[in-house]
Amino acid sequence: MSPRERSKTYEIAEVEAKLQAELPHWYFEDGWIRRHYRTAGWKSTLMVINTVGHLAEAAWHHPDITASYAWVEVRLMSHDVKGITDRDFALARKIEEVVHWQPGLEGQSLTGTPDGDQRFAYIKYDKPKA
Incomplete structure (x- = not known):
């Protein structure tokens, strides 16, 4: 894919359709695709910020992040073209995955954080869609 193709910006309707189809917890507002993550507290918030930071740096594509005690908002836009590109969708998918x-x-050997014990609470996971 050429740099020109990578930098193709999407129209608002295209962005909203891609988000609905591929990233249903993300939304488009004020020129950014955005995601709000709820966490169990400050420690979890910092872990989400660091995760997003690592992924963004590895991808060389940098989001804006706003955070408070129990939430993180991630905003993506390709600053060089001042619009939403495939780079934004790709990084959003990777952030969601991680x-x-x-x-x-x-069902493997890793168990994940224990349920029901607030000392180990982490992300407030999205409920599966019916």
Whole structure:
């Protein structure tokens, strides 16, 4: 894929359709695709921020992040073209995959964080869509 193809910006209707089809917990607002993550507290919030930071740096594509005690908002836009590109969707998918990974649901040897004990609470996982 050429740099020109990678930098193709999507129209608002295209962005909203892609989000609905591929990233249903993300939304488009004020020129950004956005995701709000709820956490169990400050420690979890910092872990989400660091995860997003690592993925963004590895991808060389940098989001804006706002955070408070028990939430993180991630905003993506390709700054160089001032619009939403395939780079934004690709990074959003990777962030979703990593932040919402629940190894305990995979039935493998990793169990994930214990349920029901607030000392180990982490992300407030999205409920599966029916």
